[in-house]
Amino acid sequence: MYRILSKKILNETVQLMEIEAPYIARRCEPGQFVILRVDENGERIPLTIADYDRERKTVTIIYQIVGYSTKKLSQKEAGDTIQDIAGPLGKPSELKKHKRVLGIGGGVGAAPLYPQIKKLSEMGVNVDVILGGRTKEYVILEDKFREICQNVYIATDDGSRGHRGLVTDVLTKLIEEGKEYDEVIAIGPLVMMKAVCAITREYHIPTSVSLNPIMIDGTGMCGGCRVTVGGKIKFACVDGPDFDGHLVDFEECMRRQRMYKEEEHVCLIGLEG
Amino acid sequence: MPNMSLKKVPMPEQDSKIRTKNFSEVALGYTEEQAVEEALRCLQCKHKPCVKGCPVNVPIPEFIKEIAAGEFKKAYEIIVRENRLPAICGRVCPQESQCEGNCVRGIKGEPVGIGRLERFAADYYMKNVKNDVKEVEKNGKRVAVVGAGPAGLTCAGELAKMGYEVTIFEALHTPGGVLMYGIPEFRLPKALVEREIENIRKLGVKIETNVLVGRSITIDELFEEGYQAVFIGSGAGLPKFMGIEGENLNGVYAANEFLTRSNLMKAYDFPNSPTPIKVGKNVAVIGGGNVAMDAARTAKRLGAENVYIVYRRSEEEMPARLEEIHHAKEEGIQMKLLTNPVRILGKEGWVTGMECIEMELGEPDASGRRRPVPKAGSEFILPVETVIIAIGQTPNPLIRQTTEGLDTHSWGGIIVKEETMETSKENVYAGGDVVTGAATVILAMGAGKKAAKAIHERLNK
Ligand SMILES: Cc1cc2nc3c(=O)[nH]c(=O)nc-3n(C[C@H](O)[C@H](O)[C@H](O)COP(=O)(O)OP(=O)(O)OC[C@H]3O[C@@H](n4cnc5c(N)ncnc54)[C@H](O)[C@@H]3O)c2cc1C
Ligand SMILES: Cc1cc2nc3c(=O)[nH]c(=O)nc-3n(C[C@H](O)[C@H](O)[C@H](O)COP(=O)(O)OP(=O)(O)OC[C@H]3O[C@@H](n4cnc5c(N)ncnc54)[C@H](O)[C@@H]3O)c2cc1C
Ligand code: SF4
Ligand code: SF4
Ligand code: FES
Numbered sequence: 001m002y003r004i005l006s007k008k009i010l011n012e013t014v015q016l017m018e019i020e021a022p023y024i025a026r027r028c029e030p031g032q033f034v035i036l037r038v039d040e041n042g043e044r045i046p047l048t049i050a051d052y053d054r055e056r057k058t059v060t061i062i063y064q065i066v067g068y069s070t071k072k073l074s075q076k077e078a079g080d081t082i083q084d085i086a087g088p089l090g091k092p093s094e095l096k097k098h099k100r101v102l103g104i105g106g107g108v109g110a111a112p113l114y115p116q117i118k119k120l121s122e123m124g125v126n127v128d129v130i131l132g133g134r135t136k137e138y139v140i141l142e143d144k145f146r147e148i149c150q151n152v153y154i155a156t157d158d159g160s161r162g163h164r165g166l167v168t169d170v171l172t173k174l175i176e177e178g179k180e181y182d183e184v185i186a187i188g189p190l191v192m193m194k195a196v197c198a199i200t201r202e203y204h205i206p207t208s209v210s211l212n213p214i215m216i217d218g219t220g221m222c223g224g225c226r227v228t229v230g231g232k233i234k235f236a237c238v239d240g241p242d243f244d245g246h247l248v249d250f251e252e253c254m255r256r257q258r259m260y261k262e263e264e265h266v267c268l269i270g271l272e273g
Numbered sequence: 274m275p276n277m278s279l280k281k282v283p284m285p286e287q288d289s290k291i292r293t294k295n296f297s298e299v300a301l302g303y304t305e306e307q308a309v310e311e312a313l314r315c316l317q318c319k320h321k322p323c324v325k326g327c328p329v330n331v332p333i334p335e336f337i338k339e340i341a342a343g344e345f346k347k348a349y350e351i352i353v354r355e356n357r358l359p360a361i362c363g364r365v366c367p368q369e370s371q372c373e374g375n376c377v378r379g380i381k382g383e384p385v386g387i388g389r390l391e392r393f394a395a396d397y398y399m400k401n402v403k404n405d406v407k408e409v410e411k412n413g414k415r416v417a418v419v420g421a422g423p424a425g426l427t428c429a430g431e432l433a434k435m436g437y438e439v440t441i442f443e444a445l446h447t448p449g450g451v452l453m454y455g456i457p458e459f460r461l462p463k464a465l466v467e468r469e470i471e472n473i474r475k476l477g478v479k480i481e482t483n484v485l486v487g488r489s490i491t492i493d494e495l496f497e498e499g500y501q502a503v504f505i506g507s508g509a510g511l512p513k514f515m516g517i518e519g520e521n522l523n524g525v526y527a528a529n530e531f532l533t534r535s536n537l538m539k540a541y542d543f544p545n546s547p548t549p550i551k552v553g554k555n556v557a558v559i560g561g562g563n564v565a566m567d568a569a570r571t572a573k574r575l576g577a578e579n580v581y582i583v584y585r586r587s588e589e590e591m592p593a594r595l596e597e598i599h600h601a602k603e604e605g606i607q608m609k610l611l612t613n614p615v616r617i618l619g620k621e622g623w624v625t626g627m628e629c630i631e632m633e634l635g636e637p638d639a640s641g642r643r644r645p646v647p648k649a650g651s652e653f654i655l656p657v658e659t660v661i662i663a664i665g666q667t668p669n670p671l672i673r674q675t676t677e678g679l680d681t682h683s684w685g686g687i688i689v690k691e692e693t694m695e696t697s698k699e700n701v702y703a704g705g706d707v708v709t710g711a712a713t714v715i716l717a718m719g720a721g722k723k724a725a726k727a728i729h730e731r732l733n734k
Pocket of ligand 4: 314315316317318321322323324333334375376377378385387
């Protein structure tokens with residue numbers, strides 16, 4: 001059992017938890033994730049390590065309530081425990097000492113983006129970030145990014161904050177204004193990452209994305225998380241989750257992620273009923 | 274007077290029509306009378322050919338003699354001297370190629386049902402004898418074990434019995450390895466595996482779940498933490514794919530994923546258990562080993578109407594246990610032998626069928642088996658919505674990638690000295706599937722036992 005030390009509500013669907021996990025806190029690096037089970041019969045769900053504290057032996061997760069297991073998780077409070085948390089899983093991000101990097105975080109994707117950007121800024125890299133969300137409430141971690149970034153741009157669908165429109169509009173504008181980036185790191189919904197890659201490919205800007213296929217074990221045992229990158233099968237849990245966005249078969253990823261659409265719905269009805 | 278019947282006392286089983294609708298154990302086990310009757314078929318051979326076929330040297334005639342005499346508890350005590358997990362081995366060992374394969378009664382008629390008797394003794398003991406496993410006084414020396422499969426559990430148990438402080442690090446949330454996530458409930462009840470693991474815990478072994486060695490902690494760090502030796506029993510968990518068109522379509526599973534969803538995550542109980550699984554009306558399972566049989570029989574139980582085993586050689590070459598092939602056929606699994614998949618067809622991203630080609634046996638290959646070669650023009654389409662790939666597993670590369678000085682074969686297996694299971698890295702030992710590639714439970718246990726002995730000798734030098 002693993003104790004939840006604190007919990008924060010970031011917006012109506014996104015929450016943050018700090019969980020005691022000594023093995024994970026000791027060795028984890030930006031880009032890595034955990035797999036947790038809320039309770040005894042729980043499903044194994046992967047979540048990125050959004051932050052960690054080696055001394056207090058804790059990791060921070062930021063999750064969006066999208067279905068059964070994240071809803072179950074959201075019902076836990078500080079002081080409660082969760083059944084299992086395993087990690088750190090996946091490869092740490094390969095962060096290079098570039099001159100200037102642009103981070104793009106769509107919705108809850110800002111959470112997995114944060115540790116990478118933080119590390120880059122500690123390495124002395126100049127970073128700009130574009131954060132996107134449906135409305136201003138869905139833009140998370142803005143303050144934390146402002147502490148470490150040179151520029152933070154915001155895009156919301158309804159224009160309630162920052163640019164009205166998509167993060168990709170801002171990206172195109174920045175490039176056209178002559179901003180030069182050595183690399184783009186994009187994390188968010190697959191459609192967003194795909195759209196970002198379409199633009200950066202055109203401008204020849206290397207782009208790293210973080211894939212989130214359906215996973216079970218997270219150790220390379222089940223093959224369920226396989227993705228096609230550069231025409232080859234990769235297991236996102238051990239070969240990733242970060243990949244060269246220009247080589248990813250996004251169509252396939254999106255299709256595989258929808259594999260259990262009907263079942264997820266059934267499950268959620270069970271929880272609400 | 275020995276019982277000279279040419280056939281084994283039949284095993285009571287769940288009827289094949291009923292059992293395909295549940296996940297309960299198929300073979301129900303002998304009654305006391307049946308066990309005695311079968312035990313009386315043993316001729317108590319002086320030269321014990323059967324024992325030579327058992328990788329852990331279970332004293333077979335000795336324990337069978339006790340069963341024949343009605344001394345069931347004694348029989349169990351004789352077995353566990355050599356085999357810590359008899360309830361499991363009695364159920365899953367490929368007896369026909371091991372102990373029973375060497376039995377003299379098998380020359381004319383069926384061999385003695387050694388596995389069934391072993392299972393009987395173990396089940397009897399569990400049911401009727403109060404467990405008196407006790408923690409042994411500690412000798413202050415610490416050993417770390419990677420992986421809680423049969424190899425790791427056995428190694429840990431043996432060392433704990435000798436007084437070592439042993440910690441097993443297991444990546445998943447449940448210990449047991451393939452016994453828990455791979456082999457289905459209807460063949461190996463999970464409660465039984467849990468009880469065996471509980472006994473190992475009672476010996477004082479600590480099991481830390483959710484620790485993936487290589488990521489959560491490295492082998493070198495284990496030594497820094499004060500462990501004096503490490504045993505690696507991480508198995509062969511990396512599934513192979515065929516490299517054919519359509520393998521990433523929705524509806525294509527590696528057997529590991531399919532079985533893990535069903536066994537470990539209890540997807541068969543969806544939505545009571547939140548992990549889902551997709552099974553079409555028509556399912557093709559590629560492969561001919563135990564893994565393929567388990568996947569096929571699981572698919573049937575999950576509601577598939579037509580389940581095909583697609584295997585490129587003939588039935589004689591199937592590596593699965595005879596009993597499993599027999600049970601699979603009884604349950605209506607259809608064998609497509611001498612058939613090889615060519616590609617998987619899909620529509621809108623979902624599997625709709627599998628194109629196969631018929632094979633014929635050509636010249637013998639390096640392994641002495643006649644090599645199957647495709648028959649030109651014999652392609653046909655098997656209409657299926659689910660494809661399960663069960664063509665083998667290799668060791669996970671994580672440990673070798675994160676451990677300096679650990680020599681491995683090109684296919685990924687860790688290289689060890691056969692006598693001691695020592696690797697190229699000092700005080701690091703390995704055994705089970707991670708050394709041999711996918712093999713058997715009993716071989717993994719044998720390796721764990723051998724390594725425990727060698728570790729004991731090393732740490733007392
Ligand atoms: C490496 C990785 C890192 C992730 N990091 C984060 C994060 O930091 N914050 C966050 O909010 N989400 C993250 N996710 C996504 C998160 O795992 C899913 O949202 C969660 O599993 C949904 O579970 P559910 O039962 O609540 O929803 P469900 O109703 O079961 O599913 C909703 C959707 O989530 C996806 N999903 C379902 N089960 C899984 C699974 N076992 N593995 C992966 N995806 C699944 C599917 O696309 C599905 O359509 C990450 C996923 C991966 C693979
Ligand atoms: C479906 C199926 C059916 C089978 N049927 C039979 C049968 O009928 N009879 C038979 O004799 N054999 C059978 N086998 C084979 C048998 O199960 C294996 O040979 C045996 O389990 C190998 O034991 P092991 O201890 O080496 O590895 P495993 O049982 O694979 O256990 C390895 C353990 O190590 C853990 N692990 C892996 N990497 C790490 C890491 N880095 N850190 C921490 N932990 C780690 C894994 O999670 C796992 O729990 C079957 C196998 C399968 C898959
Ligand atoms: S352990 Fe396996 S091989 Fe040995 S006697 Fe028992 S069933 Fe036979
Ligand atoms: S070979 Fe067969 S008959 Fe002879 S001792 Fe062994 S089990 Fe008994
Ligand atoms: S999640 Fe099972 S192999 Fe990646």
